[in-house]
Amino acid sequence: xxxxxxxxxxxxxxxxxxxxxxxxxxxxxxxxxxxxxxxxxxxxxxxxxxxxxxxxxxxxxxxxxxxxxxxxxxxxxxxxxxxxxxxxxxxxxxxxxxxxxxxxxxxxxxxxxxxxxxxxxxxxxxxxxxxxxxxxxxxxxxxxxxxxxxxxxxxxxxxxxxxxxxxxxxxxxxxxxxxxxxxxxxxxxxxxxxxxxxxxxxxxxxxxxxxxxxxxxxxxxxxxxxxxxxxxxxxxxxxxxxxxxxxxxxxxxxxxxxxxxxxxxxxxxxxxxxxxxxxxxxxxxxxxxxxxxxxxxxxxxxxxxxxxxxxxxxxxxxxxxxxxxxxxxxxxxxxxxxxxxxxxxxxxxxxxxxxxxxxxxxxxxxxxxxxxxxxxxxxxxxxxxxxxxxxxxxxxxxxxxxxxxxxxxxxxxxxxxxxxxxxxxxxxxxxxxxxxxxxxxxxxxxxxxxxxxxxxxxxxxxxxxxxxxxxxxxxxxxxxxxxxxxxxxxxxxxxxxxxxx
Numbered sequence: 190x191x192x193x194x195x196x197x198x199x200x201x202x203x204x205x206x207x208x209x210x211x212x213x214x215x216x217x218x219x220x221x222x223x224x225x226x227x228x229x230x231x232x233x234x235x236x237x238x239x240x241x242x243x244x245x246x247x248x249x250x251x252x253x254x255x256x257x258x259x260x261x262x263x264x265x266x267x268x269x270x271x272x273x274x275x276x277x278x279x280x281x282x283x284x285x286x287x288x289x290x291x292x293x294x295x296x297x298x299x300x301x302x303x304x305x306x307x308x309x310x311x312x313x314x315x316x317x318x319x320x321x322x323x324x325x326x327x328x329x330x331x332x333x334x335x336x337x338x339x340x341x342x343x344x345x346x347x348x349x350x351x352x353x354x355x356x357x358x359x360x361x362x363x364x365x366x367x368x369x370x371x372x373x374x375x376x377x378x379x380x381x382x383x384x385x386x387x388x389x390x391x392x393x394x395x396x397x398x399x400x401x402x403x404x405x406x407x408x409x410x411x412x413x414x415x416x417x418x419x420x421x422x423x424x425x426x427x428x429x430x431x432x433x434x435x436x437x438x439x440x441x442x443x444x445x446x447x448x449x450x451x452x453x454x455x456x457x458x459x460x461x462x463x464x465x466x467x468x469x470x471x472x473x474x475x476x477x478x479x480x481x482x483x484x485x486x487x488x489x490x491x492x493x494x495x496x497x498x499x500x501x502x503x504x505x506x507x508x509x510x511x512x513x514x515x516x517x518x519x520x521x522x523x524x525x526x527x528x529x530x531x532x533x534x535x536x537x538x539x540x541x542x543x544x545x546x547x548x549x550x551x552x553x554x555x556x557x558x559x560x561x562x563x564x565x566x567x568x569x570x571x572x573x574x575x576x577x578x579x580x581x582x583x584x585x586x587x588x589x590x591x592x593x594x595x596x597x598x599x600x601x602x603x604x605x606x607x608x609x610x611x612x613x614x615x616x617x618x619x620x621x622x623x624x625x626x627x628x629x630x631x632x633x634x635x636x637x638x639x640x641x642x643x644x645x646x647x648x649x650x651x652x653x654x655x656x657x658x659x660x661x662x663x664x665x666x667x668x669x670x671x672x673x674x675x676x677x678x679x680x681x682x683x684x685x686x687x688x689x690x
Contacts, residue, residue, distance in 0.1 A: 201240050204229055208247040212254060216262060219255050220277040223248075223284045230291075238298045245291040249317050252288055256281065256324035260331065264389040265481045267561045268333040269588040278332040285325035286337055292318035293343070296350055315351035316368040319344060323375045327395045330383035333588030338427040345424035345447065348372045373449075374402040379430050380420060380451050381495055384585035384597075387563045387676045389483045394492060404453035409445055411438070418451045418497060432499035455497035458489050484644055487674030506544040506551070513552065515540045516569040517562060519643060519678055522580070523624040525569070526607040527658075540570075543595070549581065554594045562586060565675025567626075567641060568598055569605075577604040580628060580641065582678065601641065601673075601680060602628035608656045610640055610666070612648040622655065628680075637669055637682040644679050647671060651686060 204226050213219050230236065230244050259281055263274075270278065292314045299310050322344050329336050351368030377398040383391050412419060415433040422430040425444040438446055464470040465486060474485040514537050516525045521536045540552040550570065564586055569578040581598035588594055605626040612621075625642035640654075647668065656662040666683040673680040 200232075200236055201230075201244060204244055205247065208244070208251050212251070216255070216258055217273060217277045220259075220280040220284070223252060223255060224280045227284055227287055231287075238295075241291070242295045242298070245288060245295055246317075248288045248291070249321065252285055252321060253324065256285060256321075256328060259328055260324070260392050260395075261479075263328065263331040264392050264479075266331075266388055267563050268388075268586050269562075269594055270332050275332060275588070278328055279334070282325045282329050282332075282334075282337075285321045285328070286340065286343070289318035289321045289325070289343060289347070290339075293346065293350075311350050312368055315347040316371050318347050319368055319371040319375065322347075323371060323378065323395070326375060326378060327383070327391060330386075331388040331391055333586050333594075335587060336429070341422065341429055342424070342427055344372065344375055345422065348447075349424070369407070370403055373405040373407060374399055376407070376420070376422075376430060376449050377402045377405050377451065377454055377496075380418075380432075380454075380499070381492055382585070384587070385564050386488075387482060387565060389480045390488050390564075390676050393480045393483050393485065393488060397489070397492075398454075401454060401457045404457055405449055405451060406453060407447065407449045409447055411446070412448055412450075418455065418499060420449050420451070420499070422447045422449075434499055434501050451496040451499075455493050458493035458496065462486065462489055462493065482644075482676045484674065484676065487644070487679070488676070490674065506546045508544050509542045511542050511572065512555065513540050513542055513550075513570050513572050514538070514574075515552065516578070517566065519567040519626070519641065520624060522567055522569045522578070522605070523607045523626065526578070526605060526626070540596075549584065549597065549599045551595060551597050554596075562594060562596070563677060565644075565677045567678050568596070570598065579603055580605050580626065582673065582675065582680075601634070602626075602631065602639070604629060605641070606656065606658065608640075608654055610642055610646065610652050610654050612646060612652045622653070627654075627656075635672065635682050637684055639672065639680055639682045640666070641678055641680050644675060644677055647679055647681055652683075654685075 207222060207226055213222075227248065230241065230248075236244075259278065263270075263278070266274065269275070296311060296314050322340060326336055326340065347368065351372075378395055381394055381398075383394075386394060415437065419433040420430045421433060421438040422428070423438075423444060423446055430449070431438070438448075461470060461473065465474045474489065476484060516522050516536050517538065525536050539555040541555055542550050542552050544551045552570070562583065564583050566583045568581045568583055570581055571578050579600055580602040581600050584597040584599050586594060586596055605628050608625055608627050609622040610625045611623065623643055623646055625640050625646065628639040628641055630636060630638060650668050652666050652668065654662075654664045654666050665686045667686040669682040669684060671679065671681045
């Protein structure tokens, strides 16, 4: 029997056998198998519309399970991903998008009468497809890549398909709102700018958003005022949602825009933080081994701030093309500033600046150390050996197909002094000293000196400070404000306490 004459069951039998078989513990092999069986499903061999629908439903369950395993594995990884993980993550995300688009094909078949319409098919198929797009978006960002251009157009089409069946009068919270709930989840994650998070932070944030995303407000009418935490998205475009305070929506548009506000998400996050500070927060904000390197209270505080007031672009970017030296990581910067010449070659790498503004840079790796990077890390930068080092914090990361990295940097200081600081450990009188940097006053940013230290250093208002660069100097500092907390560092302003305890 020729391939073209194979019956429907003979074509789909190997696919279904794999879909209902137990999953392999090898995620790389699973990603390859998933992509291969999807190729077989889409091969032009006469699979009936009904069988395609059945297979897509089975692919949904298998892919959802596999995407959860991928997200958990990526939590503890640093960028750029190893070649095998980058290849597998790329296969996985391409398959998730393909299955979501398979649900669109099912809906098209139902609309044309090719398959028998099921009750609420628009709703259930759209909801499942949108769920996969959420998973795809998270894994793409965890792996440091840019989402596919078709993601947002696909998501917007699915949103409209589900709403066409639900109707405007459908009560909120009904089963017909499932697709809307999942669409809100995708919008809520996108509003956080996932590129600014480590893989572990992003997965924690995605889990949290899935619990509260029903609070996000979506509407298709232009709000009377676009001040505050309003975003807009053009369903006909491939662009991600835009914050109105960064780019205003066009006044006249052929397609109707979608607007959403994240104020309610910010309010819920603030309530949880307040309960935690009052000792009534429960385990939700406790650090967990399941999310290595994640400080939930600091992360949720950043999420609340972004949902409450999306950051504005204060300075225009100017395209540039010049080389710089970079020292990556707080420990490496500390060693380098102390004059560890023997380790200078391994501590300093070469990068190219591609654009800059008064507040930061975007740089691309040229050669040298380019592993172990993550959003929120400290990076020191200088153009000439005679210049002072600019201390920056990584705002976002992008990873190219060849392992090349691009980083967005926020300047936090011009120059720094390596010191050691120590906070008293709870009721214990002992002090654990850690390597840190003292940053000078910057009138545009802060009115006092600051300390850049590893995340988790700050535990009380007073701390000890030791410097031995020119001479031994010991003082007690008093913390004034905690200005930044990431998964890697924290920055706080301080003053020298004239009346040490």
